Amino acid sequence: MKITLNNRPESFDKEQLSVAELLEIKNYTFKMLVIKVNGKLVKKNDYDSVQIKNGDDVSVLHLVSGG
Amino acid sequence: MNFAEIKSKLKNYTVGIAGAGGLGSNCAIALARVGVGKIIIADFDVVNETNLNRQYFFRDQLGQKKVAALKENIKRINPEVEIITHDIKLTEDNIVNIYKDCNVLVEAFDLAEMKKMLVETFISELPDMPVVLGLGMAGFGKSNLIKFRQSENLYICGDEESEVSENNPPLAPRVGIVANMQANTVLEILLK
Numbered sequence: 001m002k003i004t005l006n007n008r009p010e011s012f013d014k015e016q017l018s019v020a021e022l023l024e025i026k027n028y029t030f031k032m033l034v035i036k037v038n039g040k041l042v043k044k045n046d047y048d049s050v051q052i053k054n055g056d057d058v059s060v061l062h063l064v065s066g067g
Numbered sequence: 068m069n070f071a072e073i074k075s076k077l078k079n080y081t082v083g084i085a086g087a088g089g090l091g092s093n094c095a096i097a098l099a100r101v102g103v104g105k106i107i108i109a110d111f112d113v114v115n116e117t118n119l120n121r122q123y124f125f126r127d128q129l130g131q132k133k134v135a136a137l138k139e140n141i142k143r144i145n146p147e148v149e150i151i152t153h154d155i156k157l158t159e160d161n162i163v164n165i166y167k168d169c170n171v172l173v174e175a176f177d178l179a180e181m182k183k184m185l186v187e188t189f190i191s192e193l194p195d196m197p198v199v200l201g202l203g204m205a206g207f208g209k210s211n212l213i214k215f216r217q218s219e220n221l222y223i224c225g226d227e228e229s230e231v232s233e234n235n236p237p238l239a240p241r242v243g244i245v246a247n248m249q250a251n252t253v254l255e256i257l258l259k
Binding site for chain 1: 086088089090091175176177178179180182183186187190191194201202203204205216218219221223225227228229230231237242
């Protein structure tokens with residue numbers, strides 16, 4: 001499948017991936033993440049159940065301290 | 068657009084600033100200088116000696132509430148700006164109500180979990196609000212890593228990686244760059 005990840009095109013061998021699987025493949029191991037799939041917020045409890053499919057627009061924001 | 072035209076447009080807008088620390092104080096000053104009509108600022112903290120390495124406060128303001136001290140400093144620069152202050156700790160239960168009438172909201176917290184709270188609350192409850200985030204500005208140097216990107220209604224300023232720690236403190240130059248980048252983004256949103 002092909003998706004858009006943080007405004008960039010990305011291809012994966014699988015037909016679909018859970019949010020948790022995507023984070024593992026992309027090595028996003030940070031704790032403070034905000035994830036949107038097609039503009040909709042995905043909460044941490046839903047990382048295993050929400051599936052990412054061909055054509056989806058995924059945004060992963062890593063929040064770092066400082067200000 | 069000449070400055071008179073810019074000022075007359077900005078006069079009609081309200082900008083929210085969540086936090087009056089390094090990002091919030093410097094961003095508010097920049098917006099006040101160019102003449103944003105109304106600024107709504109919330110913070111619960113007092114000015115501390117350790118803040119003076121980056122935050123827009125003065126030594127004789129130590130111990131004062133940050134929102135009160137910042138209002139005073141803004142008024143000394145541009146008394147025409149209307150300043151609404153909230154001496155309060157922002158939470159997911161009060162943040163939408165405080166900022167819902169703003170045209171743009173500037174995220175100016177220090178802690179990542181507060182930034183996360185703000186982003187998640189606004190995506191869920193007020194997704195049309197443009198939110199300008201400051202993400203990643205600890206340390207010094209590496210000016211070229213500081214960047215800007217937009218993701219729908221989120222506008223992200225910073226290097227997105229430099230986390231504050233004991234040996235990577237937030238300092239005036241890089242915090243100021245990001246705070247002014249946030250103010251610059253606010254102008255771009257309001258004047259487009």
